[in-house]
Amino acid sequence: MKILVLNCGSSSIKYQLIQVKSKSETKLMAKGQIERIGLTDSVLTHKPADKPKLAFVQSVPDHSVGINIILSTLTDANHGVIESLNEIAAAGHRVAHGGEYFKDSAIVTPLVKQQIENCFELAPLHNPANLKGILSIEKLLPTIPQVAVFDTSFHQTMPMETYLYAIPYKYYEEFRIRRYGFHGTSHKFVAQKACDMLGLEFEKSKIITCHIGNGASVTAIKDGKSFDTSMGFTPVDGLMMGTRCGAIDSGVVLYIMDKEGLTTQKANDLINKQSGLLGISGVSSDMRDVKGAAANGNEKAQLALRMFIARLKRFIGSYMAELEGADAIVFTGGIGENEDFIRKGACEGLEFMGVDFDNQANDGMREDAVISKPNSRVKVVVACTDEELVIAQDTFRLLRKRPE
Numbered sequence: 001m002k003i004l005v006l007n008c009g010s011s012s013i014k015y016q017l018i019q020v021k022s023k024s025e026t027k028l029m030a031k032g033q034i035e036r037i038g039l040t041d042s043v044l045t046h047k048p049a050d051k052p053k054l055a056f057v058q059s060v061p062d063h064s065v066g067i068n069i070i071l072s073t074l075t076d077a078n079h080g081v082i083e084s085l086n087e088i089a090a091a092g093h094r095v096a097h098g099g100e101y102f103k104d105s106a107i108v109t110p111l112v113k114q115q116i117e118n119c120f121e122l123a124p125l126h127n128p129a130n131l132k133g134i135l136s137i138e139k140l141l142p143t144i145p146q147v148a149v150f151d152t153s154f155h156q157t158m159p160m161e162t163y164l165y166a167i168p169y170k171y172y173e174e175f176r177i178r179r180y181g182f183h184g185t186s187h188k189f190v191a192q193k194a195c196d197m198l199g200l201e202f203e204k205s206k207i208i209t210c211h212i213g214n215g216a217s218v219t220a221i222k223d224g225k226s227f228d229t230s231m232g233f234t235p236v237d238g239l240m241m242g243t244r245c246g247a248i249d250s251g252v253v254l255y256i257m258d259k260e261g262l263t264t265q266k267a268n269d270l271i272n273k274q275s276g277l278l279g280i281s282g283v284s285s286d287m288r289d290v291k292g293a294a295a296n297g298n299e300k301a302q303l304a305l306r307m308f309i310a311r312l313k314r315f316i317g318s319y320m321a322e323l324e325g326a327d328a329i330v331f332t333g334g335i336g337e338n339e340d341f342i343r344k345g346a347c348e349g350l351e352f353m354g355v356d357f358d359n360q361a362n363d364g365m366r367e368d369a370v371i372s373k374p375n376s377r378v379k380v381v382v383a384c385t386d387e388e389l390v391i392a393q394d395t396f397r398l399l400r401k402r403p404e
């Protein structure tokens, strides 16, 4: 079964075409992404599994046009990987927010689409784009089944004491205001992978997973279940990120709104789009740029990096206490997989908690590896994530058990 996986962001679409024969037998046929959707110089990169990567620049005004371009690229005579769109048997979509509706992935139905829409306000950067992806496929490939895989599903096991906010209880009852958590597909995947690497049983282990990309979150996993996670009601909570502020005294936001007469929309932009690495460094939201500026002596960039690391360490420490110890700390995501200095900064000095970090093993590491010393009580691991693979596997699992 050839499955098209789409991860539609607000200004980008990541895609993979994956052939799934069984849960464990999968083959990547092509992957790529379109960035800068909505602008005239959108960039498409496309990498067939066994051919070199290509890049094109063209105008991509919206997601529907973007998906159309992806579909014609996949069937292109030169760099395509399938002869006809009829070969695509199903589509799997990443959906960021599933609210309390979804404890598992779901086959897309009118009700599922409505529920994704009901969560628009809770993930304004993500859910509208995710639904656009589903609707575009419905239009372009009307006969294929679609599956939605939610970032929030894995976190639905959190106990009430970790997911409730200490505001009047009626807000949970009336508006379902609570911590939901995100990146669940990735947290679960890398925790399982790390357990396989270490010879641990996932269902009997305590794991702290750090998914550090443009969006970033840490999860405390106990006996195979999410027990606590740093993102909250929306993906703005927890760690400092590319453009998001992470955990903040809510009083600060109210104060700035008052002082500057900001609307809710403007305040939302402030904490979601103008803060984090970008807000402190003034340079960029991209870790590579901030690191470069810091190396060139930019003091704000250096401060941004220190803050980024300090917050990550704070969450690791608090989850270590919540879990009453951990078997492993796992790093993943664009930054977690590629930036050794962030991993080092977050793990250094934690010998008192049983973390004996191996600087040599960590230096320059960009692939799956153990980066703690052999007798470290708490193992530290780099485990590369693959959200698209999990989405393809879930799509296959749900469609296979569907009544004909």
Ligand SMILES: Nc1ncnc2c1ncn2[C@@H]1O[C@H](COP(=O)(O)OP(=O)(O)O)[C@@H](O)[C@H]1O
Pocket: 212, 213, 214, 215, 242, 285, 286, 287, 288, 289, 333, 334, 335, 338, 339
């Ligand atoms: N070699 C690398 N490849 C990709 N991203 C990298 C690399 N090294 C560092 N990064 C950083 O990872 C971040 C993007 O992570 P990613 O997981 O792709 O984000 P997202 O999926 O949330 O858009 C950026 O801050 C980028 O600078």
Ligand SMILES: CC(=O)OP(=O)(O)O
Pocket: 096, 126, 151, 182, 183, 213, 214, 215, 216, 235
């Ligand atoms: C939910 C979230 O933060 O996703 P991303 O990392 O893709 O922005």
Ligand SMILES: [Mg+2]
Pocket: 213, 214, 215
């Ligand atoms: Mg991501």
